[in-house]
Amino acid sequence: MKITSGRTKAYRTVTLIVLIVLALLFLFPLYWILTGSVKTMAEINSATPRWFPQEFTLRNYAELFSRRSAPLLSLFGVEVGKVPGAIRWLLNTVFMAVMAMILTCITAAMAGYALAKKRFFGRTLLFSLIVAAMALPKQVILIPLIREISALGLYDNIWAVIFPTVGWPFGVFLMKQFSEGIPGEMLEAARIDGASELKTFTSVVVPLIKPGIGALAIFTFINSWNDYFMQLIMLTSSKNLTISLGIATMQAENSTDFGLIMAGAALAAVPIIVVFLIFQKYFTKGITMGAVKG
Amino acid sequence: MSKALRRRENISGYLFLLPSLIFFLGFVVFPMILCVYTSFFDAKLSANVPDAFVGFQNYVTLWKDPVFLKALVNTFIIVLVSVPVVCVFSLWVASAIYKMKEGALSFFRIVFYLPVVTGSVAVTVVWKWMYNNYYGIFNYLLKGMGFIEKNINWLGDPKYALACIIIILLTTSVGQPIVLYVSALSNVDQSLVEAAEVDGATNLQVFWRIKWPQIMPTTLYILVITTINSFQCFALIQLLTSGGPNYATETVMYYIYYTAFKLNNFGYGNAMGVILAIFIAILSAIQFRLAREK
Numbered sequence: 103m104k105i106t107s108g109r110t111k112a113y114r115t116v117t118l119i120v121l122i123v124l125a126l127l128f129l130f131p132l133y134w135i136l137t138g139s140v141k142t143m144a145e146i147n148s149a150t151p152r153w154f155p156q157e158f159t160l161r162n163y164a165e166l167f168s169r170r171s172a173p174l175l176s177l178f179g180v181e182v183g184k185v186p187g188a189i190r191w192l193l194n195t196v197f198m199a200v201m202a203m204i205l206t207c208i209t210a211a212m213a214g215y216a217l218a219k220k221r222f223f224g225r226t227l228l229f230s231l232i233v234a235a236m237a238l239p240k241q242v243i244l245i246p247l248i249r250e251i252s253a254l255g256l257y258d259n260i261w262a263v264i265f266p267t268v269g270w271p272f273g274v275f276l277m278k279q280f281s282e283g284i285p286g287e288m289l290e291a292a293r294i295d296g297a298s299e300l301k302t303f304t305s306v307v308v309p310l311i312k313p314g315i316g317a318l319a320i321f322t323f324i325n326s327w328n329d330y331f332m333q334l335i336m337l338t339s340s341k342n343l344t345i346s347l348g349i350a351t352m353q354a355e356n357s358t359d360f361g362l363i364m365a366g367a368a369l370a371a372v373p374i375i376v377v378f379l380i381f382q383k384y385f386t387k388g389i390t391m392g393a394v395k396g
Numbered sequence: 397m398s399k400a401l402r403r404r405e406n407i408s409g410y411l412f413l414l415p416s417l418i419f420f421l422g423f424v425v426f427p428m429i430l431c432v433y434t435s436f437f438d439a440k441l442s443a444n445v446p447d448a449f450v451g452f453q454n455y456v457t458l459w460k461d462p463v464f465l466k467a468l469v470n471t472f473i474i475v476l477v478s479v480p481v482v483c484v485f486s487l488w489v490a491s492a493i494y495k496m497k498e499g500a501l502s503f504f505r506i507v508f509y510l511p512v513v514t515g516s517v518a519v520t521v522v523w524k525w526m527y528n529n530y531y532g533i534f535n536y537l538l539k540g541m542g543f544i545e546k547n548i549n550w551l552g553d554p555k556y557a558l559a560c561i562i563i564i565l566l567t568t569s570v571g572q573p574i575v576l577y578v579s580a581l582s583n584v585d586q587s588l589v590e591a592a593e594v595d596g597a598t599n600l601q602v603f604w605r606i607k608w609p610q611i612m613p614t615t616l617y618i619l620v621i622t623t624i625n626s627f628q629c630f631a632l633i634q635l636l637t638s639g640g641p642n643y644a645t646e647t648v649m650y651y652i653y654y655t656a657f658k659l660n661n662f663g664y665g666n667a668m669g670v671i672l673a674i675f676i677a678i679l680s681a682i683q684f685r686l687a688r689e690k
Contacts, residue, residue, distance in 0.1 A: 110599075117492050124489070125507045128567060131522045132514060134533075138525065151533045205419075213416035221402075222409030235424055237620065237680055241628045241649055242669035245656050246430040247423065248441070269423030274416055299408040328515040330631045335657065346517040350635060353521050360525045367518035378513045382506060389572055390579040393617045 135371065138364035139163065146361045162365035172341045188369060190341055191348035195327060196373075198260050198344060202267040202326040203319050209268060211315055214277025215307050219284060229278070232271040240270065241331050248335055262336040263344075267326050273318050276392045280314030281307070317388030320381040327374050345370040431666050431673075439663035441656060447663065454667035464668060467639075467646040470558060474647065475626045475679075477562055478569060482622045483615065486570045490577030491603075505578065509571035516568065516631035523564050524636055527551050551637050554644035561632050561645055569625060573618045580614035581607065616687040620680050627676050648672050 138146060139162050141155045172190035174183030216222070217229055247266060248257070256262040284307060292302040308315070333344045343351065349366040356362060378385065435454055437447035458464050486508075493504045511519055526532050527550040535547040550560050584607050592602050630649040633639060639646035639654065648668060656665030 121489070121492055121504065125504060128507050128510060131519060131526070131567075132510060134526065135514075135518060135522045138522070147531055149530060149536065151531075151536055209416035209419060212412040216409045216412035220405050220409035220412065222406045225409070228413070231425075232420070235420070235428075237624065237677065238424075238428065239624060239628050239649075239669075239673055239676055241630060242431065242652070242673050243424060243427045245652060245669050246434055246666055247427040248656075249434075249662075250423075250427060250430065265419060266423040269419035269421075271420055271424065274420070299404075299411070303412070324513060328513070330516050331653075334634075335653070346515055349521065350517050353524075353635070360528075360531065363521050364525070367521050371514045371518040374515065375510065375513055378509075379506070382502070382509075386505065386575055386579075389575045393576055393614060 132371070132375075135364050135367045138360060139368045141361055141364075143361060162361040165359075165362050166365045166369065176341065187340060187343075188345070188348060188366065191343050191345040192369065192373070194260055194342065195344040195346070198263055199323045199326045201261075202264045203323045205264065205268045206273045206322045207315050207319050210273030210277045210318060211308065211311060212303065213274045214279075214314075215281045215284075215303060215311070217274065217278045218281035219286070219289060219307075232274055235271045236275060244332055244335060251336060257336065258338045258342055260337070260342060263326075263329070263332050266332060267322065267329065272392060273322065276318050276321075276388060277311065277314055279391050280311045284310050313384070313387065314391065316381070316384040317391065320377070320385045321388040321392075324374060324378060324385070431669050434663050435667035435670050437663040439666075440660050441662040442660055450663070454664050455671075457664065458667060458671065463643055463646060464648070464651060466643045467648045467651040470644075470646055471627060471629070471648045473558065474562055474565065474629055475623060478565055478626045479619060479622050481566060482569045482573055483618055485566075486573035486618070487577050487615075489570070490574050490581055493574075494578045494581045501578070505575055508574050511568045512571040517635065519564065519568060520632055520635040523560075524551070527560055527636075552641055554641050557637055557641060557644045561629070561636065564632055565626065565629055569622060573622065576614050576618055577611065580611040584610045612687060616683060619683045619687075623679050623683070624676055627672060 137155050140158050140160065141152065142157050142159045142161070145152045145155060145157065166188050167186040172185055172187045173181035174185045174190070174193075175181070217225060217232075244266065251257050251262045256265075288306055288310075289302060292306050297305070327344075328346065330346050330350070333347045334350070337343055337347060340348075340351075345366075349363065349370050352366055353363045434447070436449060436451060438450045438453070439447040489504070489508065493501055496504070526534055529535065529547055529549045529552070532550070534550060535544070538544045539547070548556065550556050588606050589602055592606055597605070628649050629647050630653065633645055633647055633650040634653070637645045639650050649672070652665045652668045652672070655661045655668065
């Protein structure tokens with residue numbers, strides 16, 4: 103048994119106070135976005151900051167949603183409905199993140215399982231290639247990719263930001279880590295029962311690696327949502343922008359209207375923060391399992 | 397293994413890998429090769445001029461380009477400051493919180509992760525406001541406390557701009573390392589810790605002799621990912637300073653983007669990308685070597 107002396111107790115209290123102060127500092131930018139988005143022009147452009155908004159206004163949000171400038175949907179060149187640009191950007195972003203998430207989960211779960219449990223020719227080499235690729239600077243690869251994307255006719259198309267996300271090898275690596283834990287006897291039993299490879303995968307493997315798939319899903323969703331660099335170089339026309347990109351463009355055009363920009367920032371940040379808070383347990387698991395061990 | 401079974405393993409292994417492999421080879425490996433290939437050409441992105449082979453010309457020009465050299469120095473400053481600070485800070489926070497009750501632990505983990513989830517654009521625009529010459533809180537607070545006499549144009553002053561960027565970068569970099577360290581510290585073999593405590597070891601001795609060696613793989617992983625991320629510092633620069641004032645915040649990644657997309661000097665941009673990737677590879681290798689020797 104250890105005796106807690108007065109000194110360690112004092113040390114603990116100081117640590118806790120420092121932690122709380124740090125936590126408040128880390129929360130402050132978010133607080134400033136949210137309160138800034140409902141402040142009046144006068145309060146924002148005041149040399150003495152208002153720590154709490156005194157007059158609540160929705161002017162900034164009204165301004166953000168004022169012009170119905172973008173089509174709600176555009177399918178095969180046909181445009182339906184008119185919505186404010188910000189709504190369209192939000193829809194684009196959701197579509198992008200959901201598609202990237204679904205495609206990544208399916209392809210990575212299959213590949214991770216194969217790398218962990220199948221003894222095929224060239225397996226070690228392929229796995230080394232995947233690990234090596236994870237150490238590459240992702241943004242550098244996106245620069246030459248722009249030509250390939252143009253050649254494929256995908257430039258300024260939302261799929262141009264989805265496909266490279268799916269190709270990033272982190273997901274395969276993560277799913278391999280999870281698939282290592284599948285007991286070989288279960289796969290053997292399924293084989294003896296005469297189950298096809300696909301059937302074995304869907305009814306034995308997938309249920310076992312579900313927590314891993316959950317972690318990868320949320321991880322991909324958040325990263326895709328926030329991958330500003332890729333969105334910036336791949337998308338150009340106003341109706342194809344993502345919310346991050348839209349807010350960035352907006353702030354370049356009206357760099358002094360901080361109220362409007364904060365409303366945009368809130369619109370970009372709040373949905374993804376809510377998603378994160380709901381699924382943060384899975385998320386934490388994904389981060390820790392994805393770390394290279396040893 | 398029978399011949400038929402081995403064939404089945406080979407074929408099914410590749411079939412499971414195929415979807416993922418298409419994306420990985422098409423959108424990661426191929427652009428990587430394209431990057432190296434294009435770096436030997438005088439290539440334009442927009443105009444329909446055929447690429448002209450120039451051999452190592454781009455690589456020669458690079459070392460005589462004062463902006464690139466300045467960008468390289470700035471990037472190294474960012475890496476050299478942020479990597480140790482992120483590691484020490486996140487290890488300290490993780491040590492302070494990992495023994496807390498589940499609720500408190502989750503709270504702190506979430507708070508330090510929030511700047512990452514909020515997204516680079518939303519985070520950057522609010523910091524831009526906080527740094528603002530007239531309406532920013534930093535000038536207000538520092539003047540109020542008597543540290544400065546008149547307002548400082550933080551992002552417009554070459555003396556402070558890079559430091560301001562690094563501060564924002566730090567707040568968005570510690571989230572993942574904290575999650576990783578918390579998990580690594582709670583996986584430390586508790587029986588060893590207890591045995592040492594019975595033998596009268598101090599907290600500091602327990603940390604250096606028992607915990608530190610066991611969390612070494614995590615430290616290594618954190619060093620590598622933080623290095624890669626710091627080398628690619630881009631969004632903050634593009635949204636806040638565009639590399640200015642007078643190249644004080646020019647980073648390699650921003651200069652690559654600027655050269656390839658704004659100056660339309662695509663081949664040259666790719667050559668810089670190759671150099672950046674080489675630097676990252678060398679630093680990662682050094683970190684691996686050092687960690688293994690320890």
